[in-house]
Amino acid sequence: MHIAEGFLPPLHAAAWTAISLPFVIFSARRVTRLMHDQPQTKLLLAASGAFAFVLSALKLPSVTGSCSHATGAGLGAILFGPSVMALLGTIVLLFQALLLAHGGLTTLGANVFSMAIVGPWVAYGLLRGTQNLNAPLAVSVFLAAMLGDMATYTVTAGQLALAFPDPASGVAGSFIKFIGVFAPTQLPLAVVEGLLTVVIVNFLREYSSDELQRLKFLPEILTAEARL
């Protein structure tokens, strides 16, 4: 789910764009530097972007009788660090806004903020946090990807609530209404995203350990043989 074209008032649309823009520029520079310093990881970066591409294209059914899609943003954040995902997520969202009439250009900034900035940072923070608590890697990755996905939708609900406060109960009341629609639908999908992210990370640890060691990001966590 992304906020549809024209559904944020101009002022809100402009503000979210202004907030997201520096993250995307920083991300573009990080990706350029990464390509330059470690060209060997290009293919893995492309695969992480591709993961987000597939997952955000698939509208999956949910227990609520409606459907939504996952974000796939957690994997790249776990492998390359959260700042790289701002660029990759923006590419996915642009593709959908321009070709699929899904999301929109005026709401791009808000959607980038929820899916390509907050989601990846939450995923990264959870990975780090749960690893510090010595959780098994699979559990860490699962929680990171799943809750990163939920965080995205929570932010979306917040963005809509700020733009459309309920006349009686205000922003908080409106937030409860929006999150009430998103959360139950999204929860099973977020679990699916968490499971699939663990599958990919398991695969990488088995077959791409040399590549993982080259990543400057968390190599010690991903390549540690002791915990599985």
Add this chain to the structure above:
Amino acid sequence: MKAQNGWLLLLAGTLVVGSVLIGSHRKGAEFAGSDGQAMEIVAAIQPGYQPWFRFVWEPPTEIASGLFALQAALGAGVLGYYLGFRRGRARSRQQDRVDAGH
């Protein structure tokens, strides 16, 4: 790794299939997008709100489903290429090691 991944994929598949089964028992279940439902809430909170910007280009429904499939295919293609490439390389290295041992 293999056993764990098998179980994880099975679990993910079961969740999706289970969701359809449970979801379609709900009254009025049409599997509409939750984004559409959110826009309905917007209309309920602020009945006069009109989107102030239209899509630059809106594909016809049938074309849109094709484009969604294209997006998924591009993603799955690149991801599958990477995974296959990596697995093949790991296998052939293992084979080299076995051959060198003899």
